[in-house]
Amino acid sequence: MRAPFPSGPLDGALLKSFKDHVALAIWSNEERPVLKCINHGAQIQEWDLQSCHPDTEGLQRIIQRSGLNTLIECSYRKANKEVISAFVERWQPETNTFHLPFGEMSISLEDVSILLKIPVTGKVVAVENFARYTEESRSDAIKLVSKLLGVSIEEAEEEVNISKGLTVRKCWLKSRWCPKVGSRNTTYPPMECTTRAYLLYLLSCTLFADKSGSRVSIALLKLLEDLDDVGKYAWGAAALA
Structure with a gap:
């Protein structure tokens, strides 16, 4: 100019x-x-919390304790x-x-706090190990998915290969940890794993939505390792940045 x-x-x-x-x-x-x-809010409603684990109340308590539960209500379809x-x-x-x-x-951070009602102060939302794609970061990502989501190394590696990066597909999260209502012989994963999968899915539909609309960074999963610490992160500051 x-x-x-x-x-x-x-x-x-x-x-x-x-x-x-x-x-x-x-x-x-x-x-x-x-x-x-870019709006993936409608995808949140596709995950039925009432059917993904028999202890629905326990699951919802953990989600509420994370401080991210308000994102469910803040989503919009249009x-x-x-x-x-x-x-x-x-x-x-x-x-x-x-x-x-x-x-x-x-x-401002105050705007984020009032509108989304998520933490704006606390621990920094950052995971340096997954800043760029290397063979080492790929191996670490596969191990992390296996450990925190309760799947085998083979399944985790297959998913990372399909996603072609340090990501997993949202459709994989939904189909793997959100069984259809009324499905027979359903074996439910541990509640902690289901909670992490849901929070990862929720973050990918709201604060960290991208153009793909189909994948989510495994780096976010690292922040969900200790479910008691999730509410201590400054999620609002990360979203604003």
Whole structure:
């Protein structure tokens, strides 16, 4: 940008990334590309907590203790794409603020806490071991899936191979730890494993939803190892970041 733009800084060099911003098309009087809104909230309802374990109350107590149970109610099936697109056009990643006609506005931790009712202070949500794909990280991921979800090394390795990365498929989590209601000869996994699988699925549908909509990072599973510690993480801060 060589010239100032409405409601923006007079010095165009302050927002160097604007040349790649979606709003540049509007500034140049061009047709803006259609934006795709990512929303996996409807998938949460596909997991029936009433059927995935005989001790439903015990399972729900652990989920509530995690501090992530409010995400179940915060999910939505439909999104207003027009409103979201309008805010995307106003969002500047360099300043992490919305540039509106009356000034700048940003989302604060207090906003996240009030809207989502999840912890915004506490332990940092980070797992360095799975920052990039290597043979070592792949081996660690397979062992972690086997240990925390209660499956064999062979099954864990097969799933990681199918997912083609340090991820597992959401459909695998749902089919493996959420048996259909009324299915016969059902052998239920340990409650801890079922809880981890569900929380991993829940996080992938809400705070850490991605474009694929079908996979979830195994790095998140590491944070669910000690179920008593899950509520001590600053999930809200991670989502805002």
